[in-house]
Amino acid sequence: MANDDVKRCTRCVMDADVPGIRFDENGVCNFCHVHDKLERLFPTGEEGKRTLEAMAEKIRRKGRGRKYDCVVGVSGGRDTSYCLYYCKEKLGLRPLAVHFDNGWDSDVAKTNLAKVCDGLGVELHTIIMDWPESRELTNATIRACVPYIDLTDDVGIASALYRTAAKEGVRYIILSHSFREEGITPLLWNYMDARYTRALIKRFCTMPLVHFKNVDIHHMLYWILFKGIHVFNMTNYYDDVGEHVERILAERFGWIDTGQHHMDNEMFALVYYYSRHKFGFDWRIIELSAKIRTGVAAREEVLEALKEVPFFENEELVDYGLKKQGFSREEFDAILKAPNKYFTDYPSYYPLLKALRLPIKWLCRAHVVPAHAYEKYFETI
Numbered sequence: 249m250a251n252d253d254v255k256r257c258t259r260c261v262m263d264a265d266v267p268g269i270r271f272d273e274n275g276v277c278n279f280c281h282v283h284d285k286l287e288r289l290f291p292t293g294e295e296g297k298r299t300l301e302a303m304a305e306k307i308r309r310k311g312r313g314r315k316y317d318c319v320v321g322v323s324g325g326r327d328t329s330y331c332l333y334y335c336k337e338k339l340g341l342r343p344l345a346v347h348f349d350n351g352w353d354s355d356v357a358k359t360n361l362a363k364v365c366d367g368l369g370v371e372l373h374t375i376i377m378d379w380p381e382s383r384e385l386t387n388a389t390i391r392a393c394v395p396y397i398d399l400t401d402d403v404g405i406a407s408a409l410y411r412t413a414a415k416e417g418v419r420y421i422i423l424s425h426s427f428r429e430e431g432i433t434p435l436l437w438n439y440m441d442a443r444y445t446r447a448l449i450k451r452f453c454t455m456p457l458v459h460f461k462n463v464d465i466h467h468m469l470y471w472i473l474f475k476g477i478h479v480f481n482m483t484n485y486y487d488d489v490g491e492h493v494e495r496i497l498a499e500r501f502g503w504i505d506t507g508q509h510h511m512d513n514e515m516f517a518l519v520y521y522y523s524r525h526k527f528g529f530d531w532r533i534i535e536l537s538a539k540i541r542t543g544v545a546a547r548e549e550v551l552e553a554l555k556e557v558p559f560f561e562n563e564e565l566v567d568y569g570l571k572k573q574g575f576s577r578e579e580f581d582a583i584l585k586a587p588n589k590y591f592t593d594y595p596s597y598y599p600l601l602k603a604l605r606l607p608i609k610w611l612c613r614a615h616v617v618p619a620h621a622y623e624k625y626f627e628t629i
């Protein structure tokens with residue numbers, strides 16, 4: 249859905265409708281500038297390799313005498329599978345793979361996960377969320393009319409990683425989010441914190457969530473200060489991303505491509521459809537802009553691609569999603585027509601985070617919390 253009438257960044261394809269976008273005198277957007285800044289902060293190549301080696305040494309030292317050196321979040325998708333392989337085989341770490349399943353994992357993702365963990369001889373812990381509660385929390389985000397409706401997954405992954413690391417006495421959580429591959433999401437499209445989650449549960453859940461474990465500030469303080477847990481975003485330092493990684497995984501483990509990045513989570517058909525029909529945006533704009541910035545895709549080619557609706561965003565998969573979530577079409581259509589909301593319309597910790605901006609920057613640079621959380625929280629709004 250590339251709208252030709254709206255002003256667009258002269259370098260990537262982010263447009264004036266993206267919340268938090270600003271253009272410089274050359275028409276280049278702030279998301280491109282954030283990307284360039286992250287490129288300087290997290291170099292790949294030889295310098296990246298040196299950082300990874302130094303970090304691996306530190307992780308091994310902290311892991312001495314323990315069963316595992318680190319916890320690695322895995323989904324069965326390309327990037328997390330490769331990250332696990334990199335940890336084990338290239339850096340010689342002893343990882344524990346942790347997977348969170350909110351009930352939407354595709355069969356291909358589950359098979360991939362088993363193949364990669366078996367192939368590497370890595371133990372896998374899967375945390376499965378109680379399905380009625382998972383469904384209800386997702387439905388609460390839909391009823392809240394906010395852009396991102398897969399909050400359940402994001403909170404669940406954070407909770408699973410920290411809780412497993414704390415339980416196992418592991419000091420490092422390894423993430424594999426890549427700004428080069430996945431791009432930089434505007435904060436208004438994808439925000440999460442414990443107070444906001446609690447507010448949505450209180451207002452929009454129709455049943456009590458007994459098993460759900462939120463990730464609150466006091467939990468974070470306990471994990472960081474008393475358990476000494478750090479988060480290291482490894483993917484920031486290596487060049488091994490993109491399609492050639494898929495070939496390595498396929499040859500080595502018999503890993504199968506899900507057909508579309510993120511489709512290891514079957515809810516994405518509903519997520520994409522909802523955002524397009526309610527907010528008028530296409531999630532692919534973020535990832536495709538990243539591909540232009542890294543030279544993987546040409547701008548014109550991306551503009552053409554955006555004119556087409558992705559194959560998985562079809563009525564059949566959307567109906568399947570609605571049925572699984574227990575929504576009728578009428579109820580869902582009424583939500584699509586209701587006024588759009590953002591996290592700023594609900595209580596959240598964001599005012600507090602703004603007040604703590606500088607300490608957060610320090611924690612990001614010290615790899616205590618995810619490395620580019622600072623840019624995400626303060627430079628994309």
Ligand SMILES: [Zn+2]
Pocket residue numbers: 257258259260261262276277278279280
């Ligand atoms: Zn741009």
